[in-house]
Amino acid sequence: MDSPNYDKQKVEALQVELECLKRENEAMGLIFETLSKKYNALYQAYLRQESNKRPRPDDPVASRTSQFLVKTDPRDQSLVVKDGFQWRKYGQKVTKHNPSPRAYFKCFMAPGCPVKKKVQRCMEDKSYVVATYEGQHNHDVDPPGAGKSLSSSCNSPIFSPAPATSVPFPLPGNPFRPAITLELTLSGSDVLQNRRNPTSLMHDYISNNNKSIEDCVASLIKYPNFTPALAAAVARSIRTEPSKV
């Protein structure tokens, strides 16, 4: 059973299997990267189309309005969005189309900062709040550890290593695009330490395995680590995004 011949065969079989898995992993990474790029291109095209629909594209206020969905604890009624700035609440109102109250905040990190934000719990999913920012900050974000911590603020840099429950992302229906766009392009080539042309590698994979692009996509979706990998890519993208809000 444990003859040298048997061991050798076993090692060779494992090596072949490892090689196959490596190649598959490589190809999947590239497919993922390509899909992400296609998604991004489509998303950018969508943004361009939506911005063309804007009633007053030169409106200086509207052009600086951005809207975000932020996941929060549905039991938390405070309507606090931790985005790194210091906000003072100056009003709250129940609006017609949403039973949840809308809170009004002004930025007071710097004197004369014109930025305001409205925060309201999402009607469809109460675990999310909709944060609408108006105007542009005339100052930088609070540096970590600087200033005293306030109830309506946090010291984490804007939209960066925040808790997973408070990662904002743009609302697709908002015609006034937020400054943040989720670039889902993986640094997949770096991860795979591969410098070959992605298209040629993908063609290799498809022809070697006699598979269609649909098969590749289907197997990619079935891949158990697909969702975590996608989530990690999104989080990485948000973290590496310079604060443009």
Added chain:
DNA sequence: CGTCTTTGACCAGCGC
């Protein structure tokens, strides 16, 4: 006591 939040009142814009 100073600061911040809450909340009712007030104001402006818009549609009818």
Added chain:
DNA sequence: GCGCTGGTCAAAGACG
């Protein structure tokens, strides 16, 4: 002009 709605103000209360 009137009523509705969203946005802002400011007095009062809460909190550290």
